[in-house]
């Protein structure tokens with residue numbers, strides 16, 4: 261019996277668990293389906309390419325989607341302590357200020373979330389790569405004077421990204437928050453099936469293997485945008501007709517559970533050329549052979565690369581308006597023909613929409629926890645998304661042509677510079693993937709209140725990316741961790757004010773609020789982007 265159970269030890273889950281413990285809200289246990297994060301491929305930044313599709317990845321696939329030619333696409337999700345933040349490219353962007361103001365939810369405006377970002381960053385220590393590839397260094401020049409800044413979604417900008425890598429090792433929410441708090445118990449290999457109810461209160465969780473774990477004060481769902489709505493629906497909270505079709509007793513009619521699913525759609529350009537980016541061409545074999553020694557000795561080199569080294573934000577149509585697309589730059593040759601070890605070199609850059617209009621939904625396949633849910637990302641369902649992506653690819657080509665890549669410039673090999681106009685639209689429909697940023701299935705102001713409590717319950721909260729009403733304009737790890745921080749703040753405040761066994765005066769909570777460190781940077785200084793398209797998997 262613990263006071264709080266945090267279901268899922270991912271980006272947000274690690275933060276909320278550690279912060280609940282630090283604030284002395286009660287005893288905390290993290291219940292995680294996957295294994296621990298203790299594996300060299302997790303800590304070595306380049307290791308992520310082997311984690312995709314491994315036992316540390318839920319490796320979901322979407323349902324066939326009409327607007328992308330009936331294709332299904334890969335939806336990787338981290339399945340270990342650290343969650344998707346232990347499998348990701350470590351790109352660190354808070355998002356755009358207006359993203360949070362635009363959520364229009366009390367307590368979540370930019371001025372409300374900024375202190376939480378600052379508090380998270382004191383632990384995460386995001387910084388720019390020590391030795392990016394020379395191509396990545398050249399990226400900033402593609403925007404002329406505007407490029408000479410740290411990339412940010414606030415305005416047109418390009419350059420080397422900031423990432424949560426410290427001394428050449430991934431610094432995830434698990435490393436930075438959870439593990440230092442040794443008083444938090446972490447149970448791995450425990451997949452939660454459903455919640456156990458006592459009236460409107462949740463008294464614990466039932467595991468897939470039939471075991472049960474009790475909670476004295478409450479349960480926090482931090483299983484991510486796919487896991488959290490699935491657990492809720494299996495527990496009888498969701499659209500009533502859907503639940504009754506599956507034979508699940510509906511407890512709380514919540515028609516919006518699983519709705520509003522969206523992600524950043526994207527598609528990329530592949531460049532190929534000997535002596536350009538990193539790759540497996542013969543001439544680079546000595547460098548690859550030396551790479552592990554260099555990494556061990558200096559924590560630098562190609563193994564210290566988180567793959568996405570650069571990013572750019574720009575307006576797809578070149579209007580003098582705010583950026584509507586983000587590009588991720590990977591100075592590695594990415595194959596598009598299904599070969600595992602292509603003997604080539606080159607680089608890759610994509611275009612993703614900052615604020616897609618299309619929406620999808622998530623439904624259960626069956627009431628069995630082991631059955632993967634039906635995930636319809638609704639990719640490109642809104643025609644304007646395809647228009648903006650097409651314009652974005654055309655502008656990316658023009659901008660990359662201006663970048664100072666010197667003798668390392670490669671030629672566009674896929675889809676090829678002749679693919680434009682209608683042919684480019686067809687290409688995008690046939691190849692678009694996402695940045696792996698699904699959000700929104702339990703949006704704030706919908707099934708979840710502004711204080712992150714599941715509407716209609718007393719002691720059940722959600723803290724993960726699923727609560728974002730709209731995806732932020734850049735990568736979603738930082739906002740997910742910010743949400744974890746805010747959740748701990750709300751839950752600890754509720755415990756201090758309302759708990760019948762609480763003798764502490766409420767000032768005890770405010771007193772332990774961490775003061776911003778003198779070196780905490782201003783909001784504009786952090787920014788970076790990550791991602792791959794479907795073509796990377």
Ligand SMILES: Cc1cc2nc3c(=O)[nH]c(=O)nc-3n(C[C@H](O)[C@H](O)[C@H](O)COP(=O)(O)OP(=O)(O)OC[C@H]3O[C@@H](n4cnc5c(N)ncnc54)[C@H](O)[C@@H]3O)c2cc1C
Pocket residue numbers: 267268269270271272273291292293294336337338339340341342343344345347348349350351352353450451452453482483484485487488491568695696697698723724725726735736737738740789790791
């Ligand atoms: C391959 C990849 C690359 C990415 N790159 C970047 C990047 O570079 N920068 C960036 O900002 N964002 C990136 N993202 C996105 C970012 O990592 C996520 O938005 C963020 O980690 C989401 O955090 P979360 O807490 O919502 O969920 P997660 O971190 O996914 O955590 C959910 C946790 O819950 C566990 N869980 C799920 N179901 C159950 C269950 N039934 N019982 C028990 N436990 C359960 C999972 O195993 C997992 O540990 C990437 C994502 C992926 C997959």
